[in-house]
Amino acid sequence: MSDMWNERMRLIRFRRKHERSRFRDELRIIPRWLVWTCITVWLIGGTLGCIGNYYSMQHGGDYFPSPDLAGQPVLACLALAGVITAGAFVLSCLLFILGYVYRDAKRRGMNPVLWTLLVLLMSGPYTFIGLIVYLLIRDPLPYTCPQCAASVSARFIFCPTCKCNLRPACSHCQREVADTDKFCPYCGADLDPAKSQSAPPAGDSAS
Ligand SMILES: [Zn+2]
Ligand SMILES: [Zn+2]
Numbered sequence: 001m002s003d004m005w006n007e008r009m010r011l012i013r014f015r016r017k018h019e020r021s022r023f024r025d026e027l028r029i030i031p032r033w034l035v036w037t038c039i040t041v042w043l044i045g046g047t048l049g050c051i052g053n054y055y056s057m058q059h060g061g062d063y064f065p066s067p068d069l070a071g072q073p074v075l076a077c078l079a080l081a082g083v084i085t086a087g088a089f090v091l092s093c094l095l096f097i098l099g100y101v102y103r104d105a106k107r108r109g110m111n112p113v114l115w116t117l118l119v120l121l122m123s124g125p126y127t128f129i130g131l132i133v134y135l136l137i138r139d140p141l142p143y144t145c146p147q148c149a150a151s152v153s154a155r156f157i158f159c160p161t162c163k164c165n166l167r168p169a170c171s172h173c174q175r176e177v178a179d180t181d182k183f184c185p186y187c188g189a190d191l192d193p194a195k196s197q198s199a200p201p202a203g204d205s206a207s
Pocket of ligand 2: 170171172173174175184185186187188189
């Protein structure tokens, strides 16, 4: 359990360190067909609603928003279009969030169906909590191996293509260290590559 937690925290640290996602680029992940479907449904719904409202007004039926607007079909139509647009906007936002989570989870190697369902279930009562939780704990994107440029998962320890060590470890105690650490946080060994590995003497790079 604690191992799973540590691995999760490591992945989160890794993602925050390596990913600088821009909102505009993230929006592109939302499927195009979903955006166009929402726009089409909104336009058709708005048009049919206004036509129905106008027809009802002309033939003495009930119409939106209230009988006070009798003889003012343009105002009634605008009021109805506004309500339909607001509803379509909220519903579209939810669908876009779900579309984003599905695609994003897929490209990160997470279970897309599971995560989309989780975000949907949490979106009802708690608004955007599901999305926020997802954004906080999602896995890092695959990145390129520093040695052979193959695409590797942040969960990998070795590159499956070239066997490059993707998680630098202390040469003394073999525990994993960050590539910014100067000393091993577990045993205190000097992690300077010039000293711990068979690199050329440090004097060569002195400036
Ligand atoms: Zn590699
Ligand atoms: Zn160590």
